[in-house]
Amino acid sequence: MKTKTTTKAAVELPLNTIIDGDCIEVMNSLPESSVDLIFADPPYNLQLKGELHRPDNSKVDAVDDDWDQFDSFKAYDQFTRAWLKAARRILKPNGAIWVIGSYHNVFRMGAELQNQGYWILNDVVWRKSNPMPNFRGKRFTNAHETMIWASKSEGAKYTFNYEALKALNEGIQMRSDWVLPICTGHERLKDENGDKAHPTQKPESLLHRVLVGSTNPGDVILDPFFGTGTTGAVAKMLGREFIGIEREEAYRKVAEKRIAKVRKFDKEALITTPSKRAEPRVPFGQLVERGMLRPGEVLTSPRGKTAKVRADGTLISGEARGSIHQVGAALESAPSCNGWTYWHFRQDGKKVPIDLLRQQIRAEMN
Amino acid sequence: MKTKTTTKAAVELPLNTIIDGDCIEVMNSLPESSVDLIFADPPYNLQLKGELHRPDNSKVDAVDDDWDQFDSFKAYDQFTRAWLKAARRILKPNGAIWVIGSYHNVFRMGAELQNQGYWILNDVVWRKSNPMPNFRGKRFTNAHETMIWASKSEGAKYTFNYEALKALNEGIQMRSDWVLPICTGHERLKDENGDKAHPTQKPESLLHRVLVGSTNPGDVILDPFFGTGTTGAVAKMLGREFIGIEREEAYRKVAEKRIAKVRKFDKEALITTPSKRAEPRVPFGQLVERGMLRPGEVLTSPRGKTAKVRADGTLISGEARGSIHQVGAALESAPSCNGWTYWHFRQDGKKVPIDLLRQQIRAEMN
DNA sequence: GATCGCATTGAATCGCTGA
């Protein structure tokens, strides 16, 4: 059943295309539970009243000048509710969403995400290394934007490439604040007049980190506010599939040209540092069966506890007997214990963790 | 009229005291338009499930206090609406509010601030220099909290001491992200058992920046969730008046004792923001994210060894894979290797060390 | 006395798999 859904979706989805239209209508036309990740950078300018929609998809009257602040928040909330709902329908159960915004709109998006049952995993701050200064000196330099990362629901098994992100950060786990420059220079797309093609083009570095961290090669990434296609460009580089939705023809044109020029990184470069959780399981008993450890042999802990190996791959130490993990936990009075790194054996006069033997077996398996 | 109000308030307000009671009731009993600034650190509504252990099996002492428990988002919203409304009534027309929270509650607070007509001036990110890591490797390190700074209404003449903040920041305009350490060491208040007196004590450096930036000497600052009184302590140091509201007797006692010890204008007691002029760390992965080096690109060593760049900022060369330093060391059979000077890339037909790219990034950051 | 190393700790929505 699961396979069928996946296949069906893969066939029907308009992969690696930019769809013209209103993002809510387009998303509603796509099959449900078909997308791995959504990255959304919605408009937040309240002047764009004409782009707002009521929940029934009718357009809000743009000519109405009598809106007070409350009315405009209300309209913005309706718009937010509608597109987040459409987005949630097409997300796979283990899919996730990223939204980005500033203080003008991010609080309303965050609250609505929670209201709809999305489960917030982190809020991530994009700290701009070269923001525009506040010229009037009346406020703090607006030097960051906020992203929210959420799974479709509580308890969902979202993708998180912990080791790859840690590698990107030179061995230290990635934090919720990312220091990256804004999009300038030759990366910044220009129109035929030489003006910037899009007012809020996001840097590719931002998407690189998002996609390396929360998708796998081959995943389908949808961007309902595609703009000039940063999401698509980075997805293509990284060997992911994308679907873009954009209603402005000028943006679609720029994006298409841009993505056509992008070259996918070669396969070897796309393989990132794997998670240990994904490695094949090796029962401790196999070390005994293979004679790497002999029944009766004594294992030691870092702090000098000892246990004896038994023929069935269990350990015995005083009253405690059981798996390498159980006996380790019992001796340390700990809630749990990783026996693979806890127990050591003697090799060439040195104490070596038994995990080394497991690694040997795993190497043979490849 | 304005003068009269101010005088009246000054007479009636219970300045520099900690009031016992529910903050909503107490605020409703105070005269309207009488307070210059409100700083609020409300319960975050954390929803913790089981216990959490560090990798060394020690147990994390989590925030599981009764005052942080709410039945639902609806209940939390109701609470938020009520205290923000009470706060707004007692604010002077040109007064302002700061609230602080995490992704669990800050979106709901921000949206409600806007709904009530407060006017958001900035969201400010407190980037913690020493946050608690993510122990299970399932998310990003939760390394920041968010503050929202808002005036009572649009167009109000709020206080902003631009020059003072610029001076605090070594002559550079203050940004919306502040790097400050969490509250530890001697500043962290302990109870009679030597345990932390409050689970979420804020650092004085944070309040110092808030009060220097958005109040003047003599201003009245109210904190409806006073806790152990960081707001009061810093207000006293800086020659401001405070009003604290706190319903837990234990916290009030600690706060009173603490504030009694504080000396006004004691230069030595003033918190100097640590000026970190050390060279910022630049992970190699950032060169890849930023497109300065592309996945698949080949780096060379002075003696002709080669390695390929991968998307997660690691290198691969034959069997060796890992950081620029690890792979360099492996190829040279050396105990260590500075990958920044060891590895070169081609630029204009010449071989250039990748350290040049790091220097470019650092130059941008200053 | 200075230095080194080890233990402690902080607003946290912190597994997965197979029987």
Place this chain on the structure above:
DNA sequence: GTCAGCGATTCAATGCGAT
């Protein structure tokens, strides 16, 4: 559906005791 067992997982700072 539940439940038990395997086994993966941490950074910066402070403070204390040993050298």
